[in-house]
Amino acid sequence: MPATLATLESSRCPITRSVSLLGDRWSLLIVRDVLGGLHRFDELASHLKISRAVLSPRLAGLVDAGILERADYREPGARRRAEYRLTESGQELVPILAALVDWGRRHVAGSAGLRLAHTGCLSPVHVEMGCAAGHAVPNAQLRIDVPPGH
């Protein structure tokens, strides 16, 4: 019996669990845009050029997953509006985005445009792996053990 979303979600592999939350065509782009300063439904819909009917359940899913939080706010003399912000857990997705940027820049033709910079010195940012013993770990020295119950 192939895996359904439910069985993916009950898996114990952290990649499977993460992918079941983030592995669709929109979630990471939404996180990117919220991180980039877009917080309102219509801003997101028009920047991403995503159908509102798709954006709405996606936002709800990300809120449900604890990645975004929805807050009502009210500018003086305006009515209440909804706003989406990253939770702490959402903030910690940045290394994933940074890794995607790194890879996209190097391996997908024509990927320019977006910049990641260190707020301290404005230098470009990249991702690296390290082990608990303090060594830098190049890609070829990563060992991945996939247990049977994925």
Next chain:
Amino acid sequence: MPATLATLESSRCPITRSVSLLGDRWSLLIVRDVLGGLHRFDELASHLKISRAVLSPRLAGLVDAGILERADYREPGARRRAEYRLTESGQELVPILAALVDWGRRHVAGSAGLRLAHTGCLSPVHVEMGCAAGHAVPNAQLRIDVPPGH
């Protein structure tokens, strides 16, 4: 007009481009399993519990994207079989997987099971960001500039 797959693929943002190749429920799991030592169609289908009808076009897409390569091989006295292996470009997806593992372990309840280790010393591996000036970059110090043409 909302974005279609075609407009996503023609985007210049590296996240968008990467997500258009990898942003579905299966591609990263396939890469994980190939990295973990599964190379044949049936091994992948049964370990992932994915329908063959879905696995087949996914593998073709990953081959097309230059992430996997398909090679026929022949064990002595057996007939030709197909085998999927990571290309160099596919190997370089490991930081993305590592970042997903890191995040999943910390933020999704019950994510145990999969281990990433440094082949040199077998210590667990984690991901960190650094800037070109040599500073470590904590999540909160990443600045992301999303240009209008996403």
Next chain:
DNA sequence: CCATCTAGGTTCAGAAGGCAGACTCAGATA
């Protein structure tokens, strides 16, 4: 020589999810 097995698929019908565009609803504004 014929039947069977196996790896690696393809084909099919039905279910689920994505899409565009129209509609809704509540509070502010004219």
Next chain:
DNA sequence: TATCTGAGTCTGCCTTCTGAACCTAGATGG
């Protein structure tokens, strides 16, 4: 009272996913 705006929902079509059955080529058994 009518209109505007943000944040959605509703509807109908279309594409993709799913599970099961089927196909093909080369080995293997009788």
